[in-house]
Amino acid sequence: MAREINLVPDIKTEMIKALKLRNLIFFVCIITAIASVVVTAIFGLIAGGQNLSLDGKKTTLASLSNKLNSYSDLSDFLTIKDQLGNLSTISSNKKVLSRTFNILATLLPTGADTITISELNVNLTGEQPTFSFDAQANAGREPFIDYNVLDSFKKSMKYMRYDYGNYVDKNGEIIPAYCMIESGEDGATLNDSSRGLYAFWTIDAEGCNPSNDTKTSDYNTENYNGTTVVRIWRTPQYNDWYKKEEVSGQPYMNLNGEISGVEHFESACITYTGNIGNDDKPKWIESNESCLLVPDGDEGIKISDSSNGRGAGDELVLRFSATISFSPEVYSFKNSHMLAIAPTGRYNVTDSYVQIQAMFEERARDCEEGDPTCTTNTNNINGGSS
Numbered sequence: 001m002a003r004e005i006n007l008v009p010d011i012k013t014e015m016i017k018a019l020k021l022r023n024l025i026f027f028v029c030i031i032t033a034i035a036s037v038v039v040t041a042i043f044g045l046i047a048g049g050q051n052l053s054l055d056g057k058k059t060t061l062a063s064l065s066n067k068l069n070s071y072s073d074l075s076d077f078l079t080i081k082d083q084l085g086n087l088s089t090i091s092s093n094k095k096v097l098s099r100t101f102n103i104l105a106t107l108l109p110t111g112a113d114t115i116t117i118s119e120l121n122v123n124l125t126g127e128q129p130t131f132s133f134d135a136q137a138n139a140g141r142e143p144f145i146d147y148n149v150l151d152s153f154k155k156s157m158k159y160m161r162y163d164y165g166n167y168v169d170k171n172g173e174i175i176p177a178y179c180m181i182e183s184g185e186d187g188a189t190l191n192d193s194s195r196g197l198y199a200f201w202t203i204d205a206e207g208c209n210p211s212n213d214t215k216t217s218d219y220n221t222e223n224y225n226g227t228t229v230v231r232i233w234r235t236p237q238y239n240d241w242y243k244k245e246e247v248s249g250q251p252y253m254n255l256n257g258e259i260s261g262v263e264h265f266e267s268a269c270i271t272y273t274g275n276i277g278n279d280d281k282p283k284w285i286e287s288n289e290s291c292l293l294v295p296d297g298d299e300g301i302k303i304s305d306s307s308n309g310r311g312a313g314d315e316l317v318l319r320f321s322a323t324i325s326f327s328p329e330v331y332s333f334k335n336s337h338m339l340a341i342a343p344t345g346r347y348n349v350t351d352s353y354v355q356i357q358a359m360f361e362e363r364a365r366d367c368e369e370g371d372p373t374c375t376t377n378t379n380n381i382n383g384g385s386s
Helices: 010-069 074-085 087-093 099-107 147-159 353-357
Strands: 114-123 130-138 161-163 165-168 196-201 221-224 227-233 264-267 271-276 282-287 301-310 316-325 339-341
Touching: 099 114, 099 130, 099 339, 130 147, 147 301, 147 316, 227 264
Parallel strands: none
Antiparallel strands: 114 130, 130 316, 161 339, 165 264, 196 227, 221 227, 271 282, 301 316
């Protein structure tokens, strides 16, 4: 039997293994070096391309910048752009001073008891808008100087409300405020003595057209001062609109006060509720609990001074100074179609300039010496300072 004899010493075997390992390491190193060179070259090409691209962009930007800066009206354009961006902020902070007269007409009593103002200051800068004024109260009957008039004026504050909202078309789409005419040529709110308040929608004016699935011919139009308009009732027309079941294409109002199928006013303050009576006809209730004209009620008016005096016609009057704080929502521009509501629940419709003029009167005179009728408190039902 043949036998193999390993004549190579163990040390020689280990050396051969070491040489093979060295050659393998050299091979891997060479491959790695080649791969590194390739990767470096690729990254170099990418970086070079990016630099070329950036240089091109810089050149383009420089060209555009030079072109932009060459416009003579650039500063005006940037100013306008900045202002346009602030429109929403400006709008939310804007106040409507003209609402003062509507509020005054609601505050001041009419009838036998009258209050006229001789000096008025309106402050819209604080958290709550305020009226500060000097006025005179006339009971209109003996004893004329009657502190009950002033007391009633103070206590009526907690019953005063306001209302605002949007006019909408048959589909419930809001009609822009500039499309609505709410007062006549004399400045008075449009009012029908038997049906309530209304406004005119200038339906054919630019930007005032109906929503997409309706057209002008779908509405009952009329002519108002040469303009095609649609009459929209601010006061719900209960008898015409209420139905037990909704009928397509007809005005509809349910017992929860929800209205559809007719152009109408959507109030943000007033809710309407119908209760069926024994005659099977609903009795309607109007509620306005949230929109208080004077949030602090009778505490919202502060009387700083009161005294007897003589009016412009030499009549006996009660002179006084007062400050009233109102809800900030009343003067806010974002609240459209604002109206003040008198304590009796009626809307104020005395906005005409003739009626506004009657709110103001020359300041009452102090009582003169030797005028006992004016200076004595016996002419005051509830007393007061002379």
